[in-house]
Amino acid sequence: MKTIKTTFLILAFLVINLTAQSDDITKEPGYADFGDLTKFETSTGVTEVILDEDLLSILAEISTDEDPNVMEILNGLKLVTANVFEVNEKNKSELEAKVNSIDSKLISSNWKRIVRTRSDEEIANVYIKHNGNKQIVGLVVTSVGNDDEAAFVNIVGTIDLATIGKLGKEFNIPQLEGVNHQKGKSDEN
Amino acid sequence: MQMKESDKLNQKLTDKIINVAYGNAGIVDRIYIFFKAKADGKANSLLNEYRNTAISVHNLKQEEVPDYIIAKAKSITGGTGQNEFIPSHISYGVFSFLSTKVIPATVLGILFIFIVSFLILREPSPSHKYSKAEIELAEKQLKLSLAIVGKAFQKAEKSFSEEVLNNQINKNLNRGYFLVTNILIGG
Numbered sequence: 001m002k003t004i005k006t007t008f009l010i011l012a013f014l015v016i017n018l019t020a021q022s023d024d025i026t027k028e029p030g031y032a033d034f035g036d037l038t039k040f041e042t043s044t045g046v047t048e049v050i051l052d053e054d055l056l057s058i059l060a061e062i063s064t065d066e067d068p069n070v071m072e073i074l075n076g077l078k079l080v081t082a083n084v085f086e087v088n089e090k091n092k093s094e095l096e097a098k099v100n101s102i103d104s105k106l107i108s109s110n111w112k113r114i115v116r117t118r119s120d121e122e123i124a125n126v127y128i129k130h131n132g133n134k135q136i137v138g139l140v141v142t143s144v145g146n147d148d149e150a151a152f153v154n155i156v157g158t159i160d161l162a163t164i165g166k167l168g169k170e171f172n173i174p175q176l177e178g179v180n181h182q183k184g185k186s187d188e189n
Numbered sequence: 190m191q192m193k194e195s196d197k198l199n200q201k202l203t204d205k206i207i208n209v210a211y212g213n214a215g216i217v218d219r220i221y222i223f224f225k226a227k228a229d230g231k232a233n234s235l236l237n238e239y240r241n242t243a244i245s246v247h248n249l250k251q252e253e254v255p256d257y258i259i260a261k262a263k264s265i266t267g268g269t270g271q272n273e274f275i276p277s278h279i280s281y282g283v284f285s286f287l288s289t290k291v292i293p294a295t296v297l298g299i300l301f302i303f304i305v306s307f308l309i310l311r312e313p314s315p316s317h318k319y320s321k322a323e324i325e326l327a328e329k330q331l332k333l334s335l336a337i338v339g340k341a342f343q344k345a346e347k348s349f350s351e352e353v354l355n356n357q358i359n360k361n362l363n364r365g366y367f368l369v370t371n372i373l374i375g376g
Contacts, residue, residue: 062328082333117341126338164335
């Protein structure tokens with residue numbers, strides 16, 4: 001009878017565990033919580049992007065013919081979030097403080113900072129998170145530019161850094177203007 | 190009178206040893222007692238003692254109860270009615286079988302079906318249908334996100350080539366060259 005009880009408990013534990021794991025992106029090791037960014041949304045230039053796995057897989061399908069590199073990247077991704085705010089004199093120091101607080105938080109959560117540029121004009125940090133197999137499973141970019149945008153990007157999933165860097169350079173930054181004041185599909189749902 | 194804490198512990202340990210000896214203990218208790226018996230000679234001898242008793246108990250043969258005892262027992266308990274139709278040893282056997290085998294097996298079966306169906310249903314549901322405009326917007330947003338990443342890499346590359354390669358390394362190389370040519374060689 002005791003063996004049956006133990007088996008029952010193990011099965012119940014498995015069910016609870018499977019339920020808890022189901023599709024909770026915040027439990028992914030590559031997920032980064034930037035905290036509350038809503039206070040920066042008062043400025044005029046705000047862009048919020050949330051692309052979930054569903055949407056990313058559709059994008060992967062349609063990009064097969066156009067660019068195999070994109071397909072390669074998108075296949076392993078689970079989430080892409082980007083929050084872009086216009087920087088002005090009023091919010092610049094607050095945004096810099098946010099970048100610094102995210103920096104401490106990520107470093108203490110075993111994220112590895114691979115890029116840190118700091119000048120009078122701008123700050124830009126890039127972080128990566130490895131899993132047990134030394135694969136990159138998360139990427140974070142935080143940046144604040146003078147009279148420019150402040151950006152907080154998190155890419156969750158298996159990431160090929162070289163391909164992402166290459167593609168990032170291909171997509172010129174002026175495209176930022178094209179998507180201002182729009183929100184991602186997943187956010188609307 | 191209240192039991193001492195150590196007495197309670199001893200009692201618990203003895204209970205566990207008895208359960209293990211009679212084969213009623215769970216896997217955790219079995220492991221625990223196994224190691225306890227290895228480490229503690231007293232516990233080991235107690236376990237062996239109970240094991241021997243258990244073996245003797247299990248080896249006891251069932252004996253037929255004489256009819257006059259059954260009749261006497263019935264007269265005391267008023268054992269009539271349905272028990273007349275179902276002999277007591279059969280009803281006991283059926284109920285013990287149900288309680289020890291069928292009910293837990295049914296519960297486990299239901300749980301197994303639940304887990305399997307849960308896993309099947311958990312498979313990603315067919316994707317939400319996105320409109321062409323939504324996909325185009327998502328594509329634009331993806332490019333924006335990648336562009337931000339690319340911009341950060343470019344900044345790093347730029348500062349590395351300008352500040353590290355040009356300023357620091359070149360400066361030191363020039364200083365070294367100046368030292369060699371002017372001071373050591375003499376102009």
